[in-house]
Amino acid sequence: MPVTPDAIAHAEDLADFVAASPSSYHAAAETARRVEDAGFTRLHEEQAWEIVPGGRYVVVRDGAAIAWSVPADATATTPTHVFGAHTDSPGFKLKPQPTTGAKGWLQAAVEVYGGPLLNSWLDRELRLAGRLALADGRVVLADTGALLRLPQLAVHLDRGVNNNGLALDKQAETQPVWGLGDAAEADVLAELAASAGVSADEVRGYDVVIADAARGAVFGKDDAFFASGRLDDLASVHAGLVAFERAGVAESGPIAVLAAFDHEELGSNSRSGAAGPFLEDVLGRVYDALGADASQRRQAFASSWCLSSDVGHSVHPNYAQKHDPIVQPVLGSGPILKLNANQRYATDAVGSAAWRHWCDAADVVTQEFVSNNNVPCGSTIGPITATRLGIRTVDVGIPILSMHSARELAGVSDLHDLTRVAAAFFAG
Numbered sequence: 001m002p003v004t005p006d007a008i009a010h011a012e013d014l015a016d017f018v019a020a021s022p023s024s025y026h027a028a029a030e031t032a033r034r035v036e037d038a039g040f041t042r043l044h045e046e047q048a049w050e051i052v053p054g055g056r057y058v059v060v061r062d063g064a065a066i067a068w069s070v071p072a073d074a075t076a077t078t079p080t081h082v083f084g085a086h087t088d089s090p091g092f093k094l095k096p097q098p099t100t101g102a103k104g105w106l107q108a109a110v111e112v113y114g115g116p117l118l119n120s121w122l123d124r125e126l127r128l129a130g131r132l133a134l135a136d137g138r139v140v141l142a143d144t145g146a147l148l149r150l151p152q153l154a155v156h157l158d159r160g161v162n163n164n165g166l167a168l169d170k171q172a173e174t175q176p177v178w179g180l181g182d183a184a185e186a187d188v189l190a191e192l193a194a195s196a197g198v199s200a201d202e203v204r205g206y207d208v209v210i211a212d213a214a215r216g217a218v219f220g221k222d223d224a225f226f227a228s229g230r231l232d233d234l235a236s237v238h239a240g241l242v243a244f245e246r247a248g249v250a251e252s253g254p255i256a257v258l259a260a261f262d263h264e265e266l267g268s269n270s271r272s273g274a275a276g277p278f279l280e281d282v283l284g285r286v287y288d289a290l291g292a293d294a295s296q297r298r299q300a301f302a303s304s305w306c307l308s309s310d311v312g313h314s315v316h317p318n319y320a321q322k323h324d325p326i327v328q329p330v331l332g333s334g335p336i337l338k339l340n341a342n343q344r345y346a347t348d349a350v351g352s353a354a355w356r357h358w359c360d361a362a363d364v365v366t367q368e369f370v371s372n373n374n375v376p377c378g379s380t381i382g383p384i385t386a387t388r389l390g391i392r393t394v395d396v397g398i399p400i401l402s403m404h405s406a407r408e409l410a411g412v413s414d415l416h417d418l419t420r421v422a423a424a425f426f427a428g
Contacts, residue, residue, distance in 0.1 A: 126213055
C-alpha cells in the first residue's frame with residue numbers, strides 16, 4: 001500500500017518512542033508521560049482513586065502501564081474495550097555480580113531473556129537500561145547509552161562459519177565487552193548508577209537489560225520499510241498510545257483501555273504480566289467507582305472486547321516453505337488477524353467479524369495469519385486475558401520479518417494503519 005507522509009511521521013515518532021524505551025520500565029514510564037501530556041491523570045495503586053465519567057487516567061506497575069478513558073455517560077454496565085500489548089522484548093538481562101572480564105577486557109555477565117536470535121546481537125553498539133532500587137527506598141531508571149558490544153569471531157579464526165553456520169554458546173560466547181582493563185578494579189554498576197545520577201554504593205538491587213543503541217530508521221523503495229529494535233511489541237504499545245493521544249474525552253461508547261503488560265516473552269506469569277492481576281485490579285477499581293456491583297460488572301464484561309495486539313510473521317521471500325502455502329501476509333499490505341486452531345491465539349468467528357468491522361470503520365485493509373502445520377506458532381497475551389477475565393478477545397498485530405532479532409523489520413504503512421484501527425476500536 002502507498003506510504004503516506006502521515007505514515008512516515010508515525011514511524012519517526014515510533015523511533016522516538018523506542019529510543020526512550022530501552023527497557024520495559026522505561027516503556028511504561030514513557031507511556032505514562034505521554035498520556036499525561038495528553039491530559040490523563042496519573043494515579044498510584046497505594047492511594048485511593050477518584051474516577052469519574054469523562055476522566056482519563058494512567059497507572060504504572062513496575063514495567064507495565066494501563067491507561068483508560070471513561071466516557072462522559074459511563075454507567076455501571078458500560079463495556080470495556082482493551083487494547084493489549086507488551087513492553088518487554090527478547091534479549092539479555094544483567095546477572096548478579098555483573099562485572100567480569102578476561103585477557104585485559106572488561107565484560108558484563110548477562111543471562112538470556114526469552115528467546116532472542118542470538119547471532120543478531122553480534123557486532124552492534126548496545127546499551128544497558130532498566131531500574132535501580134536504592135538504599136533510601138527510591139527506584140530510579142538508568143540508561144547508559146551505547147556502552148557494550150558482542151564482537152564476532154573473525155572468519156580467519158573460524159573458516160567454516162559460512163558453511164557450517166554459527167551456533168553461539170549461551171554462556172561462554174554471549175558476554176559483551178564494555179571496556180579495557182582489570183575487572184577487579186572496574187564496576188559496570190557504577191556506569192549504570194552514573195547514568196541515573198546516583199552512586200553505585202546506593203544501589204541495592206537492579207532489573208537491567210541490554211538493548212540495541214541504534215535509532216529506528218525508515219528506508220527502502222518509496223520508504224516502505226521501518227527497522228528498529230523492540231518492535232515486538234513496542235509497535236503495538238505505540239499504536240494504542242498514539243490513538244489515545246489523538247482522541248479527546250468521548251461522550252459515549254466503551255471505556256477505552258490501553259494495557260501494556262510486562263513479561264510476555266517469559267509467559268506473562270508475574271504481577272505485571274497479563275497472567276497476573278494488574279488489569280483485573282484496575283478494572284475492578286474503575287467499576288467500583290461507577291457503582292457497579294458484582295452482577296453489573298459481569299454484565300459489562302460480557303459486552304466487552306480485548307484486542308491482543310502483537311507482531312506476527314510476514315512471508316519471508318527466502319524461506320517461503322516455512323509459511324502456510326496459501327495464507328501469506330506481507331509487509332505493507334495491512335495489519336493481520338491471527339488465527340490458530342489450537343487456541344494459541346484467541347480469535348474466533350465472532351472476533352474475526354468484529355475485527356473486520358473496526359478495520360472497515362478505519363478504512364484499513366487487513367490480512368490473515370495462520371501457521372504452517374509443520375511450524376507451530378507462539379502465543380500471546382490474548383488467550384491469557386480471555387481465560388483470566390472472560391472478555392471476548394481477538395489476536396491481531398502487524399506482520400514483520402526478523403522477529404526476535406535485535407533489530408526487526410516492519411512496514412511503515414502497517415504501523416500507521418494499526419493505530420487507525422486502534423482508534424476505531426476505542427471509539428466502539
